[in-house]
Amino acid sequence: MNGPRAIAAQITPRSFALAAGLLVLGAAPVVAETADEARGIKDTPLAGAWTTACINATSYSARNEVRFTAESMRWRGTSYTATNCVDQDFSFEMHNTYATGLNSGELFELDYVLEKIFFLFSSADAVRQANDYVYCGIKDWRINVPRDVTGKDCGGTTYRAGDATYDLIRIDQGRKLFFGSFDNGYDGKTPESRPVAIDPHQAYLKSIGKQQ
Secondary structure, eight states, rough: OHHHHHHHOOOOSSSHHTHHHHHHTTOOOOOOOOOOOOOOOOOOGGGGEOOOOOOOOOSSSSEEEEEESSOOOEEEEEEEEEEETTTEEEEEEEEEEEEEEEETTTEEEEEEEEEEEEEEOOOOHHHHHHHTTGGGGOOOOTTTEEEEEEEEEEEEEEEEEEEEEEEEEEEETTTEEEEOOOOOOOOOOSSSGGSSHHHHHHEEEEEEEEOO
């Protein structure tokens, strides 16, 4: 299990596991494999912020955002203890470099490489449990204080600088962004296992006024 989808799954206490909306409902993974040397040029239509609608589950919710500049890709996932994205509980932010490759129409290859990852807990209960479990080897978590967990063991998963994903994206009319479908052996761990189809179930919408 890899990347943003897996982050919450490694957090076993109930308040932590609210972030499972990021796992089940639609962020793309980052996996441990060094990327090829960057190729192609940065894709101008990607520039700016892309955000999902609020993703509701039975008793919790989540929202994901990916933001591209000319040289960086930042991925943020946030979970909430209630539906409709109310009462933030947990978030992560991944800082990546990226390169775009061959494209065919609206489809592009996208390789992104992890530089740093930060976790943040936003409720007293989540912070207490994180400290009780010494989560990611940290025993002094504080509310709304992000911590760099790059290279740390977090519930059996370690996110290392240099971990990379070989992905596929589609931009629809410059307004909707879709990532690749990681199934049927296409897990993005190597260029050869790059997805060959788009996951149509989770759209990221271009955010007006949030471009960098």
